[in-house]
Amino acid sequence: AQGGDPLITEIQDWNRYLGDGVDAAPYGAPSEFEAQVVRRNVPWLTADPVSSINFTPLHELDGIITPNGLCFERHHGGVAIINPTEHRLMINGLVDTPLVFTMEDLKRFPRENRVYFLECAANTGMEWKGAQLNGCQFTHGMVHCVVYTGVPLRYLLEEAGVKTAGKWLLAEGADAAAMSRSIPMEKALDDCLVAFKMNGEALRPEQGYPLRLCVPGWEGNMWVKWLRRLEVGDQPWAQREETSKYTDLLADGKARRHTFVMDVKSVITSPSPQAPVTHGKGPLVISGIAWSGSGTIKRVDVTIDGGRNWHEARIDGPSLPKALHRFYLDINWDGSEMLLQSRAIDDQGLVQPTKNELRAARGGNSIYHNNGIQTWHVNTDGVVENVEVS
Ligand code: MTE
Ligand code: CO
The missing domain is CATH 3.90.420.10 (Oxidoreductase, molybdopterin-binding domain)
Incomplete structure (x- = not known):
């Protein structure tokens, strides 16, 4: 821009005035600019909040550890x-x-x-x-x-x-x-x-x-x-x-009964409906989490075309048994539509199934233990939606 970027050429308030001293917040809290990073519930899901559920904002998090104040309840x-x-x-x-x-x-x-x-x-x-x-x-x-x-x-x-x-x-x-x-x-x-x-x-x-x-x-x-x-x-x-x-x-x-073990599972956390692509085509970090109640995650595959081609994602950070694993696929997005999916494989060789494979095995009555592959549709504007492909 003409005259340059004022964020570079002008001295900003935070650079000009002293900030709060130590002890302004004896028990620290996140930046005020992170106010959207909160647990959320879906009010119509349950009759009363005392017997209810809220959800971890997975789309805002990275790494493998969930901050205490964001653990779902x-x-x-x-x-x-x-x-x-x-x-x-x-x-x-x-x-x-x-x-x-x-x-x-x-x-x-x-x-x-x-x-x-x-x-x-x-x-x-x-x-x-x-x-x-x-x-x-x-x-x-x-x-x-x-x-x-x-x-x-x-x-x-x-x-x-x-x-x-x-x-x-x-x-x-x-x-x-x-x-x-x-x-x-x-x-x-x-x-x-x-x-x-x-x-x-x-x-x-x-x-x-x-x-x-x-x-x-x-x-x-x-x-x-x-x-x-x-x-x-x-x-x-x-x-x-x-x-x-x-x-x-x-x-x-x-x-x-007694279906105790949580199955091998993964999901792409970004991009996702609450975390659209806002920067247009070019370098894009696709990231997600994978886990298995049977051990560690050995591999995560990611597809951007609804399962026609799969790419091995990069697992980064500690790989601990019965813990979340963080994966990334760094791509150069050409700006066209994508159907994003991830598929996890654990160290016992268990493979995350498609939703239709699950339905074929377990029928249409289930509520619990859905570890099916999730699909996100990304349109050319980077808007993301929850969809299913067969
Ligand atoms: N323990 C007690 N005493 N009361 C509860 O309501 N909810 C259970 C379990 N332990 C529950 C409980 C359920 S269904 C789940 S999924 C987990 O706690 C949730 O743990 P969190 O609230 O720490 O996420
Ligand atoms: Co529960």
């Missing part, structure tokens, strides 16, 4: 507000010694740090019947990935002494829903954590402060928040959340 009875000095964790049932732990007791056990994704089994549930919600925040935002600090559940169970008949564990929350799920003892003794920190700080109230169970790679519903009780038993309990909910009605009228 799913509550069945609202957020329990618990003073940690008044919180107790009880172990009862088929154990040699029933035990009650205070938070202080728990912090005297050896602890570990682990990065895990948590995905609600209902994530992408609205998309079973066809393209529905316009944004990866809404189609895929019931997932987050956090570094947890906690005590391996095994240590607590060993302290109580599980009797030989003890094959199942009931984990129960202290919230108004007293939400509870049955967990096989094998899993409980394998990699479950009783966590009190997320991303280095105390759990957020929304995420179960002061204590939650981590059940790596398995349905988010089993990650009981505000964890107050673990009962050892000889069979599963058949609670609401493992019978009428979190089961999958198949075409023949039978229901799959």
Whole structure:
């Protein structure tokens, strides 16, 4: 421009005047220019916000870690507000010694740090019947990935002494829903954590402060928040959340139960409906996330022409089991229409299916466990829409 760019040629206010000193925000918050980066709900999805869901703004994030304030929330009875000095964790049932732990007791056990994704089994549930919600925040935002600090559940169970008949564990929350799920003892003794920190700080109230169970790679519903009780038993309990909910009605009228593991899955987070291409043709960074409840992600393929040609994406950052992986495909966009898809393959060789493959296998009644390939249509103006291709 004539006379040059004033942002270069003129001194700006932030360059001319002193800014706030330290301690203006003793607990920091994001820049005011990032105000659009928030969890969002879809009001018509549920009758009341106390038994509802909001979604992680995946289209605004990068890397593999979800900031605490942006982790999606799913509550069945609202957020329990618990003073940690008044919180107790009880172990009862088929154990040699029933035990009650205070938070202080728990912090005297050896602890570990682990990065895990948590995905609600209902994530992408609205998309079973066809393209529905316009944004990866809404189609895929019931997932987050956090570094947890906690005590391996095994240590607590060993302290109580599980009797030989003890094959199942009931984990129960202290919230108004007293939400509870049955967990096989094998899993409980394998990699479950009783966590009190997320991303280095105390759990957020929304995420179960002061204590939650981590059940790596398995349905988010089993990650009981505000964890107050673990009962050892000889069979599963058949609670609401493992019978009428979190089961999958198949075409023949039978229901799959105990579908614990979250399947291999991926989604392109940018471009996506809430993150259109605004810069025109030329270099374009296509980015997304991939994850598997069975291990690490070995490969992600990306197509820009609806599956005719696939390109191996670049996975960047740590590749940790049962954690989000970040992938990129750097292209030179010619400005023509695109049909973007990603397909993840995990280290067990499991391949993310198309939506039609899923429907063929599981019928038309399902809500949970939709890991089908997502398609975004990008038009010549860079506007992006949720579509399906067959
Ligand atoms: N635990 C309790 N006590 N109460 C709940 O409502 N919701 C479950 C699970 N644990 C829930 C709970 C469901 S369905 C999911 S998907 C995850 O918590 C969500 O965890 P988040 O809110 O930290 O994202
Ligand atoms: Co859930």
